[in-house]
Amino acid sequence: MSDTIGVGLIGTGYMGKCHALAWTSVKAVFGDGPRPRLRHLAEASTDLAERRAGEFGFERASGDWRQLIDDPQVDVVSITTPNAFHAEMAVAALEAGKHVWCEKPMAVHLADAERMEAAARRSGRVAILGYNYIQSPMVRQIEELIGQGAIGTVNHVRIEMDEDFMADPEAQFYWKSEASSGYGALDDFAVHPLSLIRVLIGELTRVFAQQAKPYDSRPTQGGGRRAVETFDIANVLFEVGDVSGILAVNRSAWGRKGRIALQIFGSAGSILYDQERMNELQIYRASGAAAGQGFTTVLAGPLHKPYDRFIPAPGHGLGFNDLKIIECHELLRAIRGEPARVIDFSAGLGIERIVHAMARSHRDERWVRP
Incomplete structure (x- = not known):
């Protein structure tokens, strides 16, 4: 492999900036692998593309993402556009021989996700999805604890994801309330908890x-109101073999900012974790004298890899963007043919099938197997 890799970025909103920061920082943090070269940035207009390219440090800017795909200096494409555009862009990039790092969810329609996965297999290129929460040092530690049998045999899981960016009933209508973006909380939110369940427990089987829609309509920019077409709340009972579970997601939960609250119960203890306090976990071990039993808080530190790549001292804490840098490093490992902790398009398609099974369950009011 060359000592550099050419990067293309499509979309420069919140997640686009996260990707740009990750590409800029990954070499400095980890030291190994090729040095990313920020070759080409594409946006909806040339003016916006040029402005963002100047801010992010990209060499070229285009108002047409196809020009980026055709650029021979681009080896890997970051796709951070709204959900409806993922499939067309990812397939085009893969067919052009590029590696792909696409934000979740994979696609709005299952058939499009299947096309993306097939394109990845045909291309032989690396294609992964933006499931950065699985990269957390504390989530990695939870996986290790479960593997060590620290809480015995896992028998029940509860996981919630809540934010309040759609909690205000008078917040203006935008694309996340359009049916073209997907089901709503299920594919916008639930996919993140599903990635954690997949890594820590296994594949959902039922x-x-x-x-639910907390608000039927929202105000529009023109002064009227428009019917909300997606669901901001979802509740799911699930099974992973013999393990029972509960999943609850809410995009309109006042006071919750970035909550992914995970509780894992086993035959010999429990583990608790919350993304709003992402640098700690709690573990309860049902052993020893009962009077001395209780939850122990573990703070993230250099012993919880790859925390040590960022900070040499415990208790200082990592952030959301640091997880993206870790994810970027795992992508580069995969491109080099090394073992990597990623949700590739094959695994991502499995998550998409579960989401669509949940939607069918809601529609038909019955248990569904993905």
């Missing part, structure tokens, strides 16, 4: 779901 689901029973219910979705």
Whole structure:
């Protein structure tokens, strides 16, 4: 492999900036692998593309993402556009021989996700999805604890994901309330908890779901109101073999900012974790004298890899963007043919099938197997 890799970025919103920061920082943090070269940035207009390219440090800018795909200096493409555009862009990039780092969810329609996965297999290129929460040093530690049998045999899981960016009933209508973006909380939110369940517990085997709209309409920019077409709340019963579970997601939960609250119960203890306090976990071991039993808090530190690549001292804490840098490094490992902790398009398609099974369960009011 060359000592550099050419990067293309499509989309420069919140997640686009996260990707740009990750590409800029990954070499400095980890030291190994090729040095990313920020070759080409594409946006909806040339003016916006040029402005963002100047801010992010990209060499070229285009108002047409196809020009980026055709650029021979681009080896890997970051796709951070709204959900409806993922499939067309990812397939085009793979067919052009590029590696792909696409934000979740994979696609709005299952058939599009299947096309993306097939394109990745045909191309032989690396294609992964932006499931950065699995990269957390504390999530890695939870996986290790479960593997060591620290809480015995896992028998029940509860996981919640809540934010309040859609909690205000008078917040203006935008694309996340359009049916073209997907189901709503299920594919916008639930996919993140599903990635954690996949890594820590395994594949869901059966689901029973219910979705809800807290608000039927939202104000539009023109002064009227528009019917909300997606569900901001979803509740799911699920099974992973013999393990039972509960999943609850809410995009309109006042006071919750970035909550992914995970509780894992086993025959010999429990583990608790919350993304709002991402640098700690709690573990309860049902051993020893009962009077001395209780939850122990573990703070993230250099012993919890790859925390040590960022900070040499415990208790200082990593952040969301640091998880993206770790994810970027795992992508580069995969491109080099090394073992990597990623959700590739094959695994991502499995998550998409579960989401669509949940939607069918809500529609048909019954248990569904993905």
